[in-house]
Amino acid sequence: MKRVMSMIVAVLMMAGIFAIAGCGDAKDAKKDEVLKVGVLYISPEDDGGYSQAHAEGIAKALATYGDKIEIKKLESVDDADVEATNAAIENLVNDGCKLIFTTSYGYMDPTVAAAAKYPEVYFSHCSGYKYSGNGYEGKNMDAYFGQIETARYLSGIVAGMMTETDQLGYVAAFPIPEVIRGINAYTLGARSVNPDVVVKVSWTNTWFDPAVEQASAEALLADGCDVMAQHQDSPSAIEAAESAGALAIGYDLTYTGAPNAYLTAPLWDWGTYYTYKIGQVLDGKWEVENYWGGMKEGVAKLDALSSLVSEEAKAAVEAARAEVTEKGNAFVFAGPIYDQNGELKVAEGESIPYGDQMGMNWFVDGVIGQIPS
Amino acid sequence: MFRITKKESFTKAEAIIYRLFGFSVGIIFSGIIIAALGYPVFKTFISLAEGSFGSSIAIRNTISFLIPLSVTALGLSIAFKMRYWNIGGEGQILMGATAAMGVSMVLPSGMPGPLMMLSMLVAGFIGGSIWALIPGFFRINMKTNETLFTLMMNYLAICFVQYLYFELWRDPAKKGFPGIQDIPFRARIPYVSGISLAILAPLIIVLVVYFLIKKTKLGYEIRVVGESEPTAHYAGMNVKKIMFVGVMLSGGIVGVAGAVKLMGSTGTLSSSLGGGAGFTAIVIAWLANLSAPMIVLVSFLIAALEQGAQFIQVRMGVPAAVADIVKGLILMSVLGSEFMLRYKILFGVHTASKKLEERASVDPTMQDSDPESEVVEDSI
Numbered sequence: 001m002k003r004v005m006s007m008i009v010a011v012l013m014m015a016g017i018f019a020i021a022g023c024g025d026a027k028d029a030k031k032d033e034v035l036k037v038g039v040l041y042i043s044p045e046d047d048g049g050y051s052q053a054h055a056e057g058i059a060k061a062l063a064t065y066g067d068k069i070e071i072k073k074l075e076s077v078d079d080a081d082v083e084a085t086n087a088a089i090e091n092l093v094n095d096g097c098k099l100i101f102t103t104s105y106g107y108m109d110p111t112v113a114a115a116a117k118y119p120e121v122y123f124s125h126c127s128g129y130k131y132s133g134n135g136y137e138g139k140n141m142d143a144y145f146g147q148i149e150t151a152r153y154l155s156g157i158v159a160g161m162m163t164e165t166d167q168l169g170y171v172a173a174f175p176i177p178e179v180i181r182g183i184n185a186y187t188l189g190a191r192s193v194n195p196d197v198v199v200k201v202s203w204t205n206t207w208f209d210p211a212v213e214q215a216s217a218e219a220l221l222a223d224g225c226d227v228m229a230q231h232q233d234s235p236s237a238i239e240a241a242e243s244a245g246a247l248a249i250g251y252d253l254t255y256t257g258a259p260n261a262y263l264t265a266p267l268w269d270w271g272t273y274y275t276y277k278i279g280q281v282l283d284g285k286w287e288v289e290n291y292w293g294g295m296k297e298g299v300a301k302l303d304a305l306s307s308l309v310s311e312e313a314k315a316a317v318e319a320a321r322a323e324v325t326e327k328g329n330a331f332v333f334a335g336p337i338y339d340q341n342g343e344l345k346v347a348e349g350e351s352i353p354y355g356d357q358m359g360m361n362w363f364v365d366g367v368i369g370q371i372p373s
Numbered sequence: 374m375f376r377i378t379k380k381e382s383f384t385k386a387e388a389i390i391y392r393l394f395g396f397s398v399g400i401i402f403s404g405i406i407i408a409a410l411g412y413p414v415f416k417t418f419i420s421l422a423e424g425s426f427g428s429s430i431a432i433r434n435t436i437s438f439l440i441p442l443s444v445t446a447l448g449l450s451i452a453f454k455m456r457y458w459n460i461g462g463e464g465q466i467l468m469g470a471t472a473a474m475g476v477s478m479v480l481p482s483g484m485p486g487p488l489m490m491l492s493m494l495v496a497g498f499i500g501g502s503i504w505a506l507i508p509g510f511f512r513i514n515m516k517t518n519e520t521l522f523t524l525m526m527n528y529l530a531i532c533f534v535q536y537l538y539f540e541l542w543r544d545p546a547k548k549g550f551p552g553i554q555d556i557p558f559r560a561r562i563p564y565v566s567g568i569s570l571a572i573l574a575p576l577i578i579v580l581v582v583y584f585l586i587k588k589t590k591l592g593y594e595i596r597v598v599g600e601s602e603p604t605a606h607y608a609g610m611n612v613k614k615i616m617f618v619g620v621m622l623s624g625g626i627v628g629v630a631g632a633v634k635l636m637g638s639t640g641t642l643s644s645s646l647g648g649g650a651g652f653t654a655i656v657i658a659w660l661a662n663l664s665a666p667m668i669v670l671v672s673f674l675i676a677a678l679e680q681g682a683q684f685i686q687v688r689m690g691v692p693a694a695v696a697d698i699v700k701g702l703i704l705m706s707v708l709g710s711e712f713m714l715r716y717k718i719l720f721g722v723h724t725a726s727k728k729l730e731e732r733a734s735v736d737p738t739m740q741d742s743d744p745e746s747e748v749v750e751d752s753i
Contacts, residue, residue: 044693074686075693081645083638087434088683094430095687105550109641129548175539176550205535359548372540 035282037061038092038100039073040085040107042233043208049233050207051075053252054103054126057270064275068282072097079106089114093121099281101274102126104207105178115141122286124277127178129358132288139288144273145178147294147329149185151266151302154317154324155249156189158263158305159227160197161313162247163190168199169220171230171237173207175371177360179231182266184364185332186229186249191366193316200225201369208233214240221246227263238262247308254303265303272298292354294328329357338365375720383714395710399703406698407691417689421699424684425677433567435673435680441466441634441647443575443672445654447582448501448626450663454586455599455619461508461523462627463651464530465501467644469628470635471534472500474642477556478542486559493560494632501628502621504530509620513613527651534644542642555640562637571637575669578626583665585622595619627651656704660711678703 039058041051055073062071072095077088085107092100093114099122102111108128115123115138124142129135131143159168168190172179187199200223202216213232217240220228229249230237235257241248242258250265273291280286293299302321305314324331335346340363346352352360361371383391404414425435445462452459459465473493480489508522537553544554562571586592594615597605605612631646639646657675661667682696691699 038687071690072687073690074683078645078648080643081648082640082643083437083634084645084648086638087437087680090430090434091424091680091684091687094424094428094684109555174551177548205539372543 034067035069035099035278036095036097037069037071037278038089038095038097039071040077040088040092040100040102040104041073041075042077042079042104042106044075045073047208047233048235048255049252051103051233053268054101054270056253057268057272057274058101060271061274061278065278065282069278077107079104082110085110086113093118098122099278100124101277105176112136112141122281131290134290140286142277142289142291144277144289144291146268146273146297146299147292147332148266148268148300149181149329149332150295150324151300152182152185153189153192153332154302154320155229155264155266156186156191157193157316157320158309158313159186159229159247159249160190160192160194161310161316162263162308163194163197163227165224165226166194166196166198167223167225168197169217169223169225169228169237170199170201170369171213171216171220171228171232172201172203172369173231173233174205175203175361177358180360180363180371181357182231183367183369184360185329187364187366188332188337189320192320197366199229199367199369201363201367203369204232210234210236213237217241218244228261250303259306260308262306263309264305267301267303269298269301295325296328333357339363340365340367375718377716377718380715380717388714391710391714392707395706395708395713396703398709399706402706403699403702406695406702410691410695412689412691417685417691420685420688421678421681423681424688425681429567431680431684435677436568436572437638438676438679439669439672440569440571440575440637441630441650442654442657442676443669444578444630444633445627445650446657446661446668446672447575447578447665448623448628448630449654450623450658450661450665450668451582451586451595451619451626452505452623453599453658453663454595455616457509457512457616457620457623458520459505459523459620459623459627460520460655461505461526461624461651462654463647463649464523464527465504465624465627466631466634466647466651467527467530467534468504469497469501469625469631470642470646471530471537471631472496472628473632473635474542474553474556477560478554482557484559489557489560490562490636493556493636494629497628497630497632497635498625499628501631502623502625504628505620505624506617509617509624513616513620531644534642534646538643553642556635560636561640562633569637571633574629574633574637575672578629579665579669582626586665591615591618627654656708660708675704 041054043051045055046052058071062069072092074088078084089100089110101124103126105127108125108130111123111125112130115136119138119140122140124144127145128143132139132141170183172183183199183201190197200220202220204212204216206212213234213236217228217237221240221244227247228237228241230251235250235255238248238250238255238258238261242261246261247263248258248261249263252268254265255262273293295301330351333352335350336344336348337346339345342365363369363371407417408414424431426432445466449459449462473496476493476496480492504526508519508526511517511522512519539551542553544552562569594610598612598615602612634646635642653675657668657671661671678700682700685691686693686696
């Protein structure tokens with residue numbers, strides 16, 4: 001027990017030092033005019049992918065509003081770890097954030113819980129389906145995402161034109177509707193210009209694990225695929241294509257590290273959304289919404305086609321671009337669409353409604369891969 | 374040209390001085406790194422403290438980190454007392470939570486809350502102990518290496534929970550998104566004035582483990598087995614049985630940590646439920662020198678550090694990686710001070726190496742040999 005006592009004394013002394021030091025800080029804590037905006041990232045802010053795209057969007061909003069806002073961020077918060085997510089949101093609230101963006105699907109339920117607990121804080125959750133009026137009673141939670149499938153579709157056209165083996169590889173994170181939608185849009189785009197093309201899918205069961213992503217890409221390349229695409233947070237699949245002398249479509253951000261492979265990428269431009277949403281709160285005009293902008297709004301776009309892209313492929317993209325931009329996902333998922341078993345899922349003249357897109361759990365014809373039931 | 378020996382004893386004052394010194398060294402080194410990266414040092418440390426204890430939210434967060442860490446470390450300490458290296462805490466947490474989750478899914482929904490919670494806790498104990506007894510069985514009967522075996526069982530548990538998450542227990546109400554349903558609301562551990570009653574788990578288990586080890590026959594036997602298996606044999610103890618029970622208790626308590634985390638915090642099961650507590654708890658158990666009350670204290674400090682490190686990211690904009698470095702440096706320095714407290718380093722020429730040198734001066738072929746070898750005379 002003596003050692004226990006000595007430990008207690010040591011702890012109390014440390015706590016005392018902190019308490020004394022802590023008192024001095026209280027004076028400069030008041031800076032209420034500035035809107036503190038909290039952001040939760042699933043990977044490091046400079047991951048070269050998903051989180052970086054969000055961080056660049058936040059940086060754009062910061063450039064617009066300058067001193068009126070202050071950004072508070074937490075990186076690498078595991079979105080499957082509810083306790084870690086809860087603690088992270090609590091820390092943002094504790095530091096005075098009045099608007100919090102949670103940028104990954106898995107943060108959804110903790111965000112709902114936090115919104116209910118802190119009704120004076122606005123929450124905006126990316127890529128989920130719960131928001132005020134839909135799975136949550138309070139008035140302070142938004143949902144936002146974008147029609148990236150439009151840009152996926154156009155990138156599929158590039159891949160469909162550029163492939164020589166007619167086999168495209170797709171490294172995919174998790175079998176969830178968001179990823180499935182992307183694979184389907186990509187396949188539909190590729191097959192709109194090249195009906196013989198197939199898309200081979202490899203699941204990694206991780207958003208961010210460069211080694212696993214690379215191994216999956218290498219397996220697909222060895223299997224005969226000559227254009228890679230990916231739905232991951234790192235650019236490993238592009239690098240794998242570069243080393244194998246193949247081509248690749250990126251995701252999230254322009255990738256300059258693979259000059260002999262990189263064709264283009266579906267990009268997020270979150271700056272448009274973050275500037276818009278933060279502006280609402282600054283003006284005191286917060287509105288609950290389920291934001292779903294596309295290429296028309298500028299949230300989704302296709303990166304400039306690299307010099308590797310052939311003239312024919314460029315022409316095919318330009319031929320489709322205007323209509324895709326204007327009509328958005330309604331064009332991408334317009335019938336007739338057949339599923340993997342050759343069954344007609346969407347009739348001619350129809351399009352997959354929003355709700356079914358959000359819950360999409362089947363592959364279109366031309367995808368080689370399985371969705372765990 | 375030095376050697377390390379265990380100190381015979383140290384005084385209370387020495388213990389305090391060494392620990393404070395170690396802590397200060399950690400603060401100074403991480404301060405240097407923080408300053409080198411251009412962040413204000415003093416303010417960063419104030420935020421670290423403020424983030425751990427400075428507000429009710431901070432204290433709640435610290436406590437929520439403390440609960441799984443302390444219960445897991447308490448469980449592991451029983452195995453460590455027997456010198457049974459149970460590195461499988463993470464997997465045992467997961468399997469405890471899995472068993473509790475499974476029970477919550479099959480129990481009638483009309484069942485009273487306390488009864489449901491009790492069943493889930495028992496299931497957690499059984500789940501964790503079965504997961505621990507699989508490598509335990511092979512260790513006890515076939516002398517396999519339990520360090521590797523228990524470690525590998527972690528990854529099996531993670532994959533198993535992923536399988537449940539994506540396939541077997543996938544909740545159709547999640548609109549195609551993967552995930553397991555939430556446990557019933559009545560099975561959630563309630564909050565009293567903002568503090569989860571889950572805090573009772575470490576408080577009760579620390580008493581149980583303390584009395585088990587110090588006051589019971591089984592506890593005595595566990596300690597003897599840890600000191601020397603042959604001695605236990607000669608004293609007529611049934612070593613196999615003692616080990617079996619010890620491993621079962623160890624894994625069971627760790628499993629309870631998983632069940633408590635499920636019921637008190639996450640509300641649903643995923644392969645991230647352990648959150649690394651199974652590994653951090655190993656460090657905690659040793660920092661606390663396997664003493665049950667000390668484990669709770671050390672867990673509190675580590676939990677505070679964990680929570681504070683997250684808060685400095687928010688308050689100061691320090692990147693996550695730097696916050697991890699600060700956390701790691703402080704932890705390492707404290708570990709170092711424990712080492713300095715328990716061992717002494719003797720400088721000067723070791724008699725054996727002296728002889729070696731004498732021979733080397735005579736025999737030129739000996740020049741390459743390095744006399745500066747460490748000699749650990751007594752580990753732990």
